[in-house]
Amino acid sequence: ETGVTQSPTHLIKTRGQQVTLRCSSQSGHNTVSWYQQALGQGPQFIFQYYREEENGRGNFPPRFSGLQFPNYSSELNVNALELDDSALYLCASSPASRNNEQFFGPGTRLTVL
């Protein structure tokens, strides 16, 4: 059983640019969640996808958007990057049958200059 993978590992962008982060869910998992973790803070829920549809959303503006593909891989897109978007972005997948577990990937560290 392969784990959750994310790419890229690190990324540097400038203010105003757009970024796409990618996540490959653990095999058999059809639910994926994205979290933003600012330095020194706990992760904050961005949104969740289930069977290719957004299933829930936290307090993030519309410039944060996502996609989930038929193979359950996922993308997080952020438009019009701001300095405060600098953070570790974590992807977590879970199997619908065992909703008590979310398996996290290693994260993508985004720096906005």
Next chain:
Amino acid sequence: AQKITQTQPGMFVQEKEAVTLDCTYDTSDPSYGLFWYKQPSSGEMIFLIYQGSYDQQNATEGRYSLNFQKARKSANLVISASQLGDSAMYFCAMRVPYPNSNSGYALNFGKGTSLLVTP
């Protein structure tokens, strides 16, 4: 509001000793779940232990146990026989249901506790 509070920014423990990391929560939902995750410097969140609100017994997983006191709304993590590799950030989280959710849930995390295990 469904909130998690971790009041200890940092903790020290000597190798082989036990340590307790505090977590309190606030929710009006009778059904909830509480999690502990470990985050080493590499960034990955590693699941440690889960406690459901209706579970009769405190959860245990190897050296990890959860001291669940429902009336006090606390879910403290106890690590026994600390090892140098236990040095990391530890996060307490609560499962939060979302409206119109077909499956799954979101996690509300606390701010974390940094644990340093010394030789």
